Amino acid sequence: MNGNGNGTLNGAVIAVAGAAGAAGRATLLRLAEAGATVVAADADAAKLAEAVDAARYAHGGATVTGDTVDLLDLEAAKAWADRTEKEFGRIDGLVHLVGGWRGSSSFMETDLDDWTFLDQLLIRTVQHTSLAFHDGLLRSPIGRYLLISAAGASKPTAGNAAYAAAKSAAEAWTLALGDAFRKAGGEEGPTAAAVILIVKALVHDAMRAERPNAKFAGFTDVKELAEAIAGVWERPAPEVNGKRLWLTEQP
Template sequence: MTMPNGNGNGNGALNGAVVAVAGAAGPAGRATLLRLAEAGATVVAADADATRLAEAVDAARYAHGGATVIGDTVDLLDLDAAREWATRTEKEFGRLDGVVHLVGGWRGSASFAETDLADWELLEKLLIRTVQHTTLAFQDALQRSDRGRYVLISAAGASKPTAGNAAYAASKAAAEAWTLALGDAFRKAAKAEGAAAPTSAAVILVVKALVHEAMRAERPNAKFAGFTDVTELAEAIAAIWERPAEEVNGTRQWLTEKP
């Protein structure tokens, strides 16, 4: 993965960009808000947890004085609400250059036979439905951008499911397929317009799992082998804008060893 050319001075490909971050209140979201704000982007963050979202937004604003970082409580399980969020954001800022999908969730079981299909019902909403709604809501705006990016964070388990993670792996695999279909839509739209290459891209960043400071503090002796630190993930997300859309569109970018 190529790291961003920018050094935090707002002169890189994200300077002046408008980026929406879905699922922004967790550790990965906080790191991403900080990195995008540092790169000079206007960041519109959304999460179901209004209190944690406000804390994440305030932290990004405080770290980067003058940065425009706003929070929105959006029900991404409601397609109309997602579309209204996209329309409102583009209208307010005049453009929309990216969506980073960080909505997560995990459920597992001790064995395949013990899989609880209630876990699938939950994960289908969190990991698939929110991807469907954000892609459908933001596609047109991203296609209008000269640097549109849709970035999905996925898991290595989608490519090599384990017995106890059937529901989770299947949900992630479905989300990946949906995102790759968006990438094909970007490619076909560019071709239909007679463009030499698309200016928008749908990209999947694959991790084994994520780790952050609080996890390390709780388990100081743990190795977290193969895990991606949330700050490294944020760097990888920002790097997507530094590469040509044609190069990254419809690709999986591995941040951990392939299974």
């Protein structure tokens, strides 16, 4: 198995949380193409099955599995991590693609129910997946935890208070995980890495088809995101651990 330096993930086992959306589909395809065994999870069983089937079909012989996991349940997240490592003998990555947005037209129109929703979706799921996969990623020689975040976390706007705050909290949690990996590595440096990939927003082919005249300035195509995700394993853990990697202009 080689996960460092030549772009291949042959033999690696990578879990993808929130795999049923457009970014998840692109990520499953790219990781399967790179030779990884991909273990996908999502709350939407039907869309997840479609995404898994698409990755299997595109890359005949690739091992891509799907599982409906309630990531708001810590024990369910731990069971998913344990089951994955037991079945495949290792776990080399967790890609956290769980997302969602709520906002308002002004700061004073912010609905605090949006915060409750985003706290669960954007923060609690990160807490649970990081705690669930921490030990397994440390056991791997190339363990990686990847969070996809938004540029808005670094430059909140009036109508995005809840969203930006939730994303910022998820980033802080991930950086704390990175510090845990650093400490575990001791003088030799970490073997596992917690990495944040930051986009302004994502775009995919269906969005372009629906809005052919839109420019989507600064947006990151989901295929580009998937390429960047796979590329994290090509870089040494000490180089990327605890880092924010910008895929859009930094504010």
